[in-house]
Amino acid sequence: MQQHILEIKNLSKSYGETVALANFSLDLGKGEVLGLLGPNGAGKTTLISILSGTLRDFTGSVTFKGQDLFADRGLKNLIGIVPQEMAFYEDLNATENLLFWGGLYAIPEKELKKRARELLALVELGARAREPVKKFSGGMKRRLNVAIGLIHRPELLLLDEPTVGIDVQAKMSILDIIRNVGREGTSVVFTTHQLSEVEQTCARIAIMDRGTILAQGTLAELIRIVGEKEVVEVSGEFSAAAFSAIIQQFDGNGMEVLSVTDNQAHLAFADPERIPAMMQHLFQRHLPIADLKIKSPNLEAVFLKMTGRSLRD
Ligand SMILES: Nc1ncnc2c1ncn2[C@@H]1O[C@H](COP(=O)(O)OP(=O)(O)O)[C@@H](O)[C@H]1O
Ligand SMILES: [Mg+2]
Known part of the structure; x- marks a missing residue:
């Protein structure tokens, strides 16, 4: 049986009267790329925020590599986050941003610089590495955002709607990057409200709405639900x-x-x-x-x- 890297059990979270997650449960296999498909307000960002440790006051459990994700701070360093709202310094260039974010982890300088170069090549920003990020297009910023999430070689990458607000070509490029990351053995969960993206990118798809998983499986398995x-x-x-x-x-x-x-x-x-x-x-x-x-x-x-x-x- 495939080993699970992530096991989410009965996560529930409300904002006052609003239920954002309702007994949300999901397992992720090691090296698996899972697309989490849900409309606006389904609870995608709430889930990613809980997993990234930025949101508290929830119930339920999350096990990462067999251990309680929230008990051990070190475990969080094995997860990379690409938030829905982009996070970087506009006045710095792409390399400087990567070195800054990488500096938050104890990565030796030489290795960090090498990693930054590799990642800029992966996200096709190598030629633009020395320009201030504020001159970047939306698609380039998204790609940099993904590179930042990968700087510390996480074993699990979580991306929250990484393709929103960018043109079709930039979307294709982000989906390519996600596939490549998965091929290298990193487990990936990415959220989207675009059907075509999960069809193209993911071996397994989970459909969520109103804070809970409604169905999951391969594309073929899901289509069998309709018959x-x-x-x-x-x-x-x-x-x-x-x-x-x-x-x-x-x-x-x-x-x-x-x-x-x-x-x-x-x-x-x-x-x-x-x-x-x-x-x-x-x-x-x-x-x-x-x-x-x-x-x-x-x-x-x-x-x-x-x-x-x-x-x-
Ligand atoms: N900070 C907040 N305060 C109150 N309600 C919120 C807050 N964040 C999200 N919600 C509500 O929680 C539900 C889930 O939101 P969210 O996790 O952002 O969904 P998604 O990312 O799938 O669009 C929605 O009904 C949303 O309006
Ligand atoms: Mg969201």
């Missing part, structure tokens, strides 16, 4: 209530309503032959439909089934 069904996405100028009222009157022969929001709904059909009848049903009741797509089961459908809402909400 061999056709997924229909209906879009238009309708309210959630109007759509729900109309679809309730339709006999779909095993049709499943995955999600209904204003302007969009998702339905899964075990019997695809019912799809034309369903369309006719909607048209006859004058539901203003602008677009209708039929898709094979995918991660989006799993997400909709588990959370009842789409990631853009």
